Amino acid sequence: MSTQIIINALNTVREHKPLVLNITNYVVMNNTANGLLALGASPIMAHSRGELAEMMVFSGALVVNIGTLDSVWVERMLFAVEQANKQGKPVVLDPVGCGASQLRTHTSRRIADLADQLIIRGNASEIIALAGLENATQASCKGVDALDASETAVDAARYLVEHYHCNVVISGETDFIIGKNSEISLHNGHAMMPFVTGMGCTLSALTGAFAAVGETTGLAAAAVLGVAGEIAAAQSAGPGSLQLKLLDVLYQLDVDTLAQRLQLTLVKIAISNKP
Numbered sequence: 607m608s609t610q611i612i613i614n615a616l617n618t619v620r621e622h623k624p625l626v627l628n629i630t631n632y633v634v635m636n637n638t639a640n641g642l643l644a645l646g647a648s649p650i651m652a653h654s655r656g657e658l659a660e661m662m663v664f665s666g667a668l669v670v671n672i673g674t675l676d677s678v679w680v681e682r683m684l685f686a687v688e689q690a691n692k693q694g695k696p697v698v699l700d701p702v703g704c705g706a707s708q709l710r711t712h713t714s715r716r717i718a719d720l721a722d723q724l725i726i727r728g729n730a731s732e733i734i735a736l737a738g739l740e741n742a743t744q745a746s747c748k749g750v751d752a753l754d755a756s757e758t759a760v761d762a763a764r765y766l767v768e769h770y771h772c773n774v775v776i777s778g779e780t781d782f783i784i785g786k787n788s789e790i791s792l793h794n795g796h797a798m799m800p801f802v803t804g805m806g807c808t809l810s811a812l813t814g815a816f817a818a819v820g821e822t823t824g825l826a827a828a829a830v831l832g833v834a835g836e837i838a839a840a841q842s843a844g845p846g847s848l849q850l851k852l853l854d855v856l857y858q859l860d861v862d863t864l865a866q867r868l869q870l871t872l873v874k875i876a877i878s879n880k881p
């Protein structure tokens with residue numbers, strides 16, 4: 607069932623080419639725009655207050671990535687989220703480096719509080735820091751790279767799902783897609799992937815493309831990037847080639863290869879007695 611949802615979502619993105627509005631960091635603007643194009647979606651990077659409201663009208667989703675934050679960007683991000691809410695559009699939050707500074711942690715929480723339809727995609731350290739649970743094992747967050755295994759962030763992700771009424775994707779060697787009604791672990795990807803900067807940011811951008819066509823769990827993006835990443839890595843001598851090869855593989859990825867390679871496990875499915 608999950609496999610079919612992923613395939614349908616990829617076909618729909620390619621058919622509809624949704625516009626994804628990104629307020630993202632200086633490091634990854636190029637990677638993530640190219641990732642969206644290779645997937646079959648249409649990126650726009652914008653952060654001027656003078657155009658965000660207009661652009662949100664015809665964008666399918668908003669991706670807010672706090673990677674190179676400063677005071678001007680904080681205000682713009684909150685304004686953009688208000689516009690997304692007004693238009694009934696989903697918001698993907700990438701809380702890059704959450705926990706590394708109070709500014710990042712505080713801003714991530716303000717954005718998450720504000721967004722009506724929210725998906726959070728972060729690495730384990732960011733998810734643990736964002737949740738800030740008192741009994742959490744201390745997340746080690748010194749910068750933008752994860753220093754914790756994704757498994758250790760599952761309780762934090764569950765807390766975020768409840769607290770912000772959102773869906774959460776924890777990326778890492780195993781990705782976890784955590785929602786109110788289901789939890790899925792995904793074992794695709796390749797150990798070379800974290801050696802390319804912005805791989806997680808690309809995942810968040812792709813999450814925006816899928817959300818724009820109604821796949822708001824984050825599963826399809828994690829599955830597609832995981833499979834594309836492992837195929838690309840197998841053909842790459844190192845991170846330089848991987849960064850380029852990934853775009854070719856995303857562009858060429860056919861749904862049969864995707865389905866054959868998927869390694870996902872349904873961890874939990876909610877039992878509901880509601881009709």
Ligand SMILES: Nc1ncnc2c1ncn2[C@@H]1O[C@H](COP(=O)(O)OP(=O)(O)OP(=O)(O)O)[C@@H](O)[C@H]1O
Nearest residue numbers: 729777778779795796797799800803804805806807
């Ligand atoms: N050790 C690994 N093995 C397999 N896949 C991995 C591994 N580490 C990361 N990935 C994959 O790489 C992608 C990015 O995840 P990662 O957790 O590295 O993001 P991130 O830390 O937010 O990256 P960045 O901040 O540089 O954008 C995901 O698709 C994830 O599944």
Ligand SMILES: Cc1ncsc1CCO
Nearest residue numbers: 631633673674702750804
């Ligand atoms: C390296 C880096 N620093 C701020 S954002 C970013 C890209 C990966 O998240």
Ligand SMILES: [Mg+2]
Nearest residue numbers: 702729806807
């Ligand atoms: Mg990241």
